Amino acid sequence: MTTPPPAALDSLQGLAFGDAFGDRWFGILRRDGVAALDERALPPEPLWRWSDDTAQAVVLVRELAEGGGAVDQDRLALRFATAYADDTHRGYGASMHDVLRRIGDGEPWRDVVAGQFDGQGSWGNGAAMRVAPLGAWHADDLDAVAEQAARQGAVSHHHPEAVAGAVAVALAAALATRGRGGPAPAQPDFLWAVADLLPDSDVRSGIRIAARMPERTSVRHAAEVLGSGYRMSGPDTVPYALWCAAGHLDDLQEGLWRTVAGRGDIDTTCAIAGGVIAARTGVAALPSAWHTAREPLPPVVAQ
Incomplete structure (x- = not known):
């Protein structure tokens, strides 16, 4: 068992804050509209x-900790299925209900995920939503970031655009980790740095468009x-x-309010x-109000 690097645990905590914060806004926006954000x-x-x-x-x-930073795809697929079976009420998408149930029932994960959507596989954002801590974990080796992000993504999402999204997020987290303690890069510079590490894809094109946006x-x-996730x-x-x-990059609270x-799919963004x-x-x-309000995380390594 490998102890996760501090940056990976920080990334996991930030991911959880963003997820929980965004998820609470679904109901508020439906009830009060976007004007509620202005306040x-x-x-x-509740929590x-x-x-x-x-x-x-x-x-x-947990998989990275057990694997010394590497993803064992067979083991990870079973871990996802087990976590799903233990708590199905966490807002899983319809296709993931099907995928994780079937994997839990013993079907080979490769066959299950490759068969989704008439053999195209899911191009959803689920492979990207969970991956930032992996990028922080392997921040010293960008090749490992890309490889391991793609490996974990393929366990649930067969479509290459879903995998590209996961690789992009992991690389962004790795670059953010590398900058700890130094000045933050300009917004377009950071986005270009991520895009330049990606293969041709719609995800890469979107990041390049984002990098060109005026200040x-x-x-x-x-x-x-x-797009902000309406198509998920x-x-x-x-x-x-x-x-x-x-x-x-230097203000988590402001970053989440802006996001x-x-x-759109605000828990995931x-x-x-x-x-x-x-x-x-x-x-x-x-x-402190944020820390009090958010549901605690379970242990990520054995205590």
């Missing part, structure tokens, strides 16, 4: 529960151009979430942004 009042009680984004991120960090681009415009795909989730993170303002930013900043600067 910047924290979501009220901010995290969703499947965090549940799977915890599983992934004063509004959240609303960025969300409309890049890698290409329409990851570029926006990374645009938000890149603009607030949630784009609406906030989880991605939170995981990337916290890989650099940690979570200690968040106000």
Whole structure:
């Protein structure tokens, strides 16, 4: 068993804060509309529960700890299925209900995920939502980041765009980790650095578009151009979430407020942004009210 690096644990905590914070806003926005965001009042009680984004991120960090930083795909698939069976009420998407139940029933995971959506596989954002801590874990080796992010992504998402989204988020978290203690790069510079490490894909194209956006681009415009997860795909989730993170690499709280303002799949966009930013900043600067409100995480390694 390997102890997770501090940056990976920071990233996991930031991911969980983003996930739980974003998830609480779904109901508020349905009830009160986007004007509620202008007041910047924290979501009220009850506890901010995290969703499947965090549940799977915890599983992934546990897998990395057991594997010495490497992903064993067969073991990870079973870990995801077991975590799902233990708590099915974490907001899993419809296709993941099917995938994880079938894997839990003993079907080979490769056959299950490759057969989704008429053999195309899912191009959803689930492989990206959980992966930031992996990028922080392997920040010293960007080749390992890309390889291990793709390996974990393929366990649940067969479509290459879903895997590309996961690799992009992991690389962003790795670059954020590398910058700990130094000045934050400019937003476009950070996004170009991520895009330049990716193969051709719709995800890469979206990040390149994000990097070209003028400094004063509004959240609303960025969300409309890049997509903020309404389609719950890698290409329409990851570029926006990374645009938000890149603009607030030294301020986790502001980064999450900006991300949630784009609406869309807000637990996932906030989880991605939170995981990337916290890989650099940690979570200690968040106000105590945030720490009190968010559901605690389970242990990620045996106590």
